[in-house]
Amino acid sequence: MTITQTNNTQSPISNHQSLFLSACKRDPVDTTPVWFMRQAGRYMPEYRAIREKYSLIEICHHPEIAAEVTLQPVRALGVDAAILFADILLPAIPLGVGLEFAKGEGPILQNPVRTLADVKNLRPVNPETDLSYVMDAIKILRGELKDNVPLIGFCGAPFTVASYMIEGGSSREFLKTKTMMYSDPQTWHALMEKLTVVLTDYLVAQIRAGAQAVQVFDSWVGALSPQDYQNFVLPYSQKIIQAAKAEQVPVIHFGTNTTTLLPLMKEAGSDVIGLDWRIPLDDGWKILGGDVAVQGNLDPALLFAPLPEIKKYTHDILRRANGKPGHIFNLGHGILQNTPVDTVKAVVDMVHEYRQ
Ligand code: CP3
Numbered sequence: 001m002t003i004t005q006t007n008n009t010q011s012p013i014s015n016h017q018s019l020f021l022s023a024c025k026r027d028p029v030d031t032t033p034v035w036f037m038r039q040a041g042r043y044m045p046e047y048r049a050i051r052e053k054y055s056l057i058e059i060c061h062h063p064e065i066a067a068e069v070t071l072q073p074v075r076a077l078g079v080d081a082a083i084l085f086a087d088i089l090l091p092a093i094p095l096g097v098g099l100e101f102a103k104g105e106g107p108i109l110q111n112p113v114r115t116l117a118d119v120k121n122l123r124p125v126n127p128e129t130d131l132s133y134v135m136d137a138i139k140i141l142r143g144e145l146k147d148n149v150p151l152i153g154f155c156g157a158p159f160t161v162a163s164y165m166i167e168g169g170s171s172r173e174f175l176k177t178k179t180m181m182y183s184d185p186q187t188w189h190a191l192m193e194k195l196t197v198v199l200t201d202y203l204v205a206q207i208r209a210g211a212q213a214v215q216v217f218d219s220w221v222g223a224l225s226p227q228d229y230q231n232f233v234l235p236y237s238q239k240i241i242q243a244a245k246a247e248q249v250p251v252i253h254f255g256t257n258t259t260t261l262l263p264l265m266k267e268a269g270s271d272v273i274g275l276d277w278r279i280p281l282d283d284g285w286k287i288l289g290g291d292v293a294v295q296g297n298l299d300p301a302l303l304f305a306p307l308p309e310i311k312k313y314t315h316d317i318l319r320r321a322n323g324k325p326g327h328i329f330n331l332g333h334g335i336l337q338n339t340p341v342d343t344v345k346a347v348v349d350m351v352h353e354y355r356q
Pocket residue numbers: 036037038039040041042051056083084085086087088089101104105106107154170217219334
C-alpha cells in the first residue's frame with residue numbers, strides 16, 4: 001500500500017525543549033503550548049483522502065497509516081503536541097465486545113455487556129500482542145517527530161468505555177449504564193475492575209512504546225453526580241492515573257460537564273486536568289488549586305465564528321490563565337466536523353503570539 005511520505009526536513013533529533021511537557025510539569029514557559037483534541041480527522045482534506053480508501057478501524061490497524069494521519073495536523077497547524085491516531089474503543093475488540101463504525105451513526109458494539117455473565121465472558125487482553133498495532137504506530141511516530149513535538153498516548157477512562165460497552169453505542173441519557181450502577185452494583189464493579197486492568201495495561205504499554213504523555217478521556221462522566229462519581233468511578237480512574245504516573249510521564253485527565261466533579265477529579269491525581277468551556281478557566285483552576293496544571297478551554301463551536309470573535313475568546317482564556325505556569329491551550333472538547341482548517345491554524349498562531 002502507498003501512503004504519503006513524511007517530509008521531515010528538520011532533524012528528528014534536536015534539543016528543543018518541549019513547551020507542552022514543560023507546561024504539564026508547571027515549569028514556566030514564554031509561549032503557551034497548544035494542541036487540539038481530535039486534531040486529526042474529517043475536517044482535514046488530507047484525512048478525508050485517506051478515509052476514502054480505508055475505514056477508521058483499518059487506519060488504526062495499519063501503523064504506518066495511523067502514523068501518517070497523526071502527523072497531518074502537526075504539519076498543517078504547527079501544534080505543540082501530537083496525539084496518537086487511535087480510538088478509545090479499540091480495546092473493545094480484543095475484549096470480544098466487537099466494534100464497528102456505521103456511517104453517520106458513530107460506534108456500534110455488537111455484543112453489549114449487560115449481566116455478570118457478560119462481564120465474566122470478556123476475554124483477557126494483552127495489549128502488547130492484542131493491540132500491538134497501536135504500539136507499532138507509536139514507535140514509528142517517535143522516529144518521525146521532532147523533540148519539541150511530544151507524542152501523547154491515550155485511553156478512555158473506565159466509566160466512558162463502560163458506557164459504550166453497556167449501551168452498545170453512543171447515548172444521551174446513559175440509562176442502561178446508570179441502571180446497572182444503581183440496580184446491579186456487583187456487575188458494575190466487576191466490569192469496572194476488569195476495564196481498569198485492561199486500560200491500565202494498555203496505557204502503560206503505550207508509555208513503554210514511547211508515548212511521552214498520556215490523556216485519560218472520561219468524556220461523558222459529567223452525566224454523574226459527585227456522590228456517584230466518588231462511589232462508582234473515582235477509585236478506578238485513580239488506579240489508572242497512578243499507574244501511568246509511576247511510568248514517569250505527565251498524565252492529563254479530561255472530561256466534559258465536570259464543573260461539580262473537579263475536586264474529586266483532582267483526587268484521582270493527574271498532573272493536568274482538562275476543563276471544558278462551561279466554566280471560566282480561572283474559576284476552574286481556582287477550584288482545583290495551584291498544584292495542578294490545566295488544559296482548555298475554548299468552545300469548539302467558536303471555530304465557526306469570525307476571526308475577531310475567536311480572538312476575543314482566545315485572549316480571554318489566556319488572560320484568565322494570567323501567565324501562571326501550567327496552562328496548555330486546547331478546546332473544551334474535540335474539533336467538530338467541517339471546522340475550517342485555516343481557522344484552527346489561526347488559533348494556533350494567536351496562542352503562540354499572545355504576550356501577557
Ligand atoms: O484526537 C485525535 O486526533 C486522535 C484520535 C481520536 C479518535 N478518537 C479518532 C476518531 C481520539 C483521541 C478519539 C477518542 C474518542 N473516541 C473519544 C474521546 C474523546 C471525545 O471526543 O470525547 C470518544 C468518546 C470516542 C468514541 C468515538 N469514536 C465516537 C463517539 C466516534 C464517532 C463520532 C463521529 O464523529 O462520528 C468515533 C469515531 C472517530 N474516532 C473518528 C475519529 C477521527 C471519526 C472520524 C471517522 O469516521 O473517520
